[in-house]
Amino acid sequence: MDFSLTEEERLFQEELREFLQKELRPITPKIDREGIPHEFVKKAAPLGIWAMPVSQEVGGQGASFLVSSIAAEEIARADFSMATAVLFLLESGWGYVLDKYGSRDLRETVLPKVTSGDWFLGIASTEPTGGSDVAGIKTTAKRENSTYLLNGQKIYISGVTEALEWGGGHLTLAKTSPEAGHKGISMFYVPIKSKGVEVSKIENMGRMGISSGILRYLNAEVPENFMVGEKDKGFYYAMDGFNHARVLVSAACVGAGETILDMGIEYVKSREVFSKKLKDYEAIAFEAAELKTRLEMAKLLTYKAAWMMDRFPNSDETAMLAAMSKLTGPQTAFEIIKSVMMWMGAYGYTKDALIEMGFRGVVSYMVGAEGAMNVMKLIISKRLFG
Ligand SMILES: Cc1cc2nc3c(=O)[nH]c(=O)nc-3n(C[C@H](O)[C@H](O)[C@H](O)COP(=O)(O)OP(=O)(O)OC[C@H]3O[C@@H](n4cnc5c(N)ncnc54)[C@H](O)[C@@H]3O)c2cc1C
Structure with missing residues (x-):
């Protein structure tokens, strides 16, 4: 090793x-x-x-x-x-x-x-009726000559403004064989400026630098050669993409967590309370020790998941490790941010301290982005119990 x-x-x-x-x-x-x-x-x-x-x-x-x-x-x-x-x-x-x-x-x-x-380039999977149950999407794609006509709606989609302003689009999931459940979903590259695509914006609480929005497909016209891979295989392609993205979410949380922990350590080394540096109180120093340990655990899990992705990208064990890292990375970063905010007292709650940006951003990964936390537990428990 x-x-x-x-x-x-x-x-x-x-x-x-x-x-x-x-x-x-x-x-x-x-x-x-x-x-x-x-x-x-x-x-x-x-x-x-x-x-x-x-x-x-x-x-x-x-x-x-x-x-x-x-x-x-x-x-x-x-x-x-x-x-x-x-x-x-x-x-x-x-x-x-x-x-x-x-x-x-x-x-x-x-x-x-x-x-x-x-x-x-982004992903458009989630719909108003739910994001966790990808097989339950309602958007349809019907072939008409050399074009597919998409009808339906996607919501909480990242990057709508960026795609409109810079160019590009989203890999979009739509049912091509609606009776076949997850085996009837295809993936299309849909340029955001396609005929029949309507876009509106949603304001999130965090990671404000990248937009979120709603995409409505009203007989949206997509050329048949914009289908990704084979018809009805889109669900499997999406799961491959989500596994990849989940490891990167965790890696990002490790990077953010490490920086913010370092900022907290610098702060407690210099801040004096009751005539002693904060670092000299065991309540703070032991908390820092625990957080550093948890961060190292999250980092090792992330690297192992990435290592598995490189070697066995489609294995169930890799999917489980990707879910484990997505479950652990955001929670670890969240705990670090919460503790560092407490160490900094009122200063931690100000915009000047910058920590609140991380707080708002990391929560997005816990509530849903790239899969909600219970969905990660679902993937892990399915592997445990079959
Ligand atoms: C900031 C942000 C950006 C996003 N960007 C995109 C994007 O670019 N493209 C895209 O397609 N989607 C995007 N999403 C949507 C994201 O994929 C969904 O939020 C996620 O899949 C969860 O779907 P949902 O929000 O509809 O919650 P639901 O599916 O309605 O789930 C609600 C709650 O139920 C829990 N739950 C679900 N199933 C189970 C179960 N079996 N057992 C127990 N609990 C369960 C979930 O953990 C969750 O807490 C984004 C979300 C956020 C927050």
């Missing part, structure tokens, strides 16, 4: 950290207020971080999941509001799916634009 990064991985991590601490960290409060600037996305593109697992022939790096996890960690270390991490993991997870299952034509149309930072 070898826990060390290779020389190449370590150099990539160092170079990315240096770039992000210089270019991203200072603008995160602005991102939280106004959104991720497209100029930043373009400027970061030469580092190869957008849709990085995508193969080189369509502009990607062919990066391993471990390297993608390192990148997610570094991005959230710089922007712990999670907005940039969400952009990263959407491009990565859904770029990976499009590259793995899409036709050459579709891959060549979309992926070079995503890897260059020009276009946005």
